[in-house]
Amino acid sequence: MLRLAVPNKGALTEAAQTILKEAGYRPRKDSKELVVVDPENSTELFFLRPRDIAVYVGEGTLDAGITGRDMLFDSGAPAEEVVPLGFGRSTFRFASTPGAYTGVEDLMGKRIATSYAGLLGKYLADQGVDARVIKLDGAVETALRLGVADAVADVVETGTTLRNVGLEVFGEPIAKSEAVLIKQVGAADNPIFQQFVRRLQGVLVARDYVMMDYDIRAERIDEAIDITPGMEGPTVSPLHREGWVAVRAMVPRKGHQSIMDQLWDLGAKAILVTDIYACRL
Ligand SMILES: Nc1ncnc2c1ncn2[C@@H]1O[C@H](COP(=O)(O)OP(=O)(O)OP(=O)(O)O)[C@@H](O)[C@H]1O
Ligand SMILES: O=P(O)(O)OC[C@H]1O[C@H](OP(=O)(O)OP(=O)(O)O)[C@H](O)[C@@H]1O
Numbered sequence: 275m276l277r278l279a280v281p282n283k284g285a286l287t288e289a290a291q292t293i294l295k296e297a298g299y300r301p302r303k304d305s306k307e308l309v310v311v312d313p314e315n316s317t318e319l320f321f322l323r324p325r326d327i328a329v330y331v332g333e334g335t336l337d338a339g340i341t342g343r344d345m346l347f348d349s350g351a352p353a354e355e356v357v358p359l360g361f362g363r364s365t366f367r368f369a370s371t372p373g374a375y376t377g378v379e380d381l382m383g384k385r386i387a388t389s390y391a392g393l394l395g396k397y398l399a400d401q402g403v404d405a406r407v408i409k410l411d412g413a414v415e416t417a418l419r420l421g422v423a424d425a426v427a428d429v430v431e432t433g434t435t436l437r438n439v440g441l442e443v444f445g446e447p448i449a450k451s452e453a454v455l456i457k458q459v460g461a462a463d464n465p466i467f468q469q470f471v472r473r474l475q476g477v478l479v480a481r482d483y484v485m486m487d488y489d490i491r492a493e494r495i496d497e498a499i500d501i502t503p504g505m506e507g508p509t510v511s512p513l514h515r516e517g518w519v520a521v522r523a524m525v526p527r528k529g530h531q532s533i534m535d536q537l538w539d540l541g542a543k544a545i546l547v548t549d550i551y552a553c554r555l
């Protein structure tokens with residue numbers, strides 16, 4: 275059995291459910307379900323707070339989990355990132371009243387409110403800044419208005435939350451985060467876990483790539499392959515038309531229109547792009 279920790283609440287919950295479903299795992303029926311047993315995939319899914327997931331995985335109670343990179347660092351648990359999952363992207367930044375500070379060096383002796391005390395503490399130590407960390411559970415932005423802190427360090431995605439309370443980010447980003455698959459440091463890979471990783475990687479590739487098909491004159495094939503080299507090398511098949519071949523290759527979704535333009539300029543015809551639903555490379 276693979277024992278897997280999945281966020282039960284917060285910003286990662288929905289996207290984590292989606293990626294697991296696309297990878298063929300049983301979704302939970304409602305948000306109250308705490309454990310889902312998926313015998314077909316020899317997996318048990320435990321729905322836990324994202325903040326606690328690195329702790330369970332670090333202790334070895336659970337084999338793997340999905341959480342934020344920032345939460346993994348913050349926990350200090352002996353768990354490590356295996357695959358970045360491409361969702362839940364955010365930065366972790368300082369903010370305060372506009373113009374109050376310009377960088378971390380201005381925070382010497384100040385009070386900084388955060389719900390990521392571990393991550394912030396390590397950063398301040400690295401920067402050689404001696405400041406007081408005020409640990410709060412959430413809604414950190416309000417700490418300034420209530421006079422508990424001089425600055426905050428918090429998760430920023432669009433910046434809307436900070437703007438709404440009249441705060442402004444300053445200094446370099448403390449960290450960049452996204453959802454990650456984690457496992458215990460040094461834990462032996464078992465075959466079910468390796469299969470799980472391959473499935474997730476398959477979903478990520480299917481999201482990032484499209485399949486491109488086109489016909490091209492045989493004498494231009496080398497130039498065409500330079501444009502669409504594919505993952506392992508493109509498939510080139512004969513076409514029932516003298517002097518022409520058909521090509522099939524995976525290309526990055528981002529920029530596929532420009533690839534089509536380049537192929538068109540080479541004289542390619544019938545250029546088709548289709549979504550990849552799932553893959554295993
Ligand atoms: N608005 C957001 N956009 C993208 N990622 C986010 C956003 N808010 C939080 N995250 C990320 O989601 C992960 C989980 O944080 P989240 O705030 O959802 O947890 P939570 O359940 O609210 O826990 P807590 O109550 O401790 O804040 C973190 O890695 C964080 O960086
Ligand atoms: O830059 P934005 O797009 O506004 O997103 C960032 C906000 O989202 C999260 O809050 P959440 O809703 O998880 O509340 P919390 O502060 O209680 O954790 C995070 O803590 C920030 O406050």
Ligand SMILES: [Mg+2]
Nearest residue numbers: 284285412413
């Ligand atoms: Mg939160």
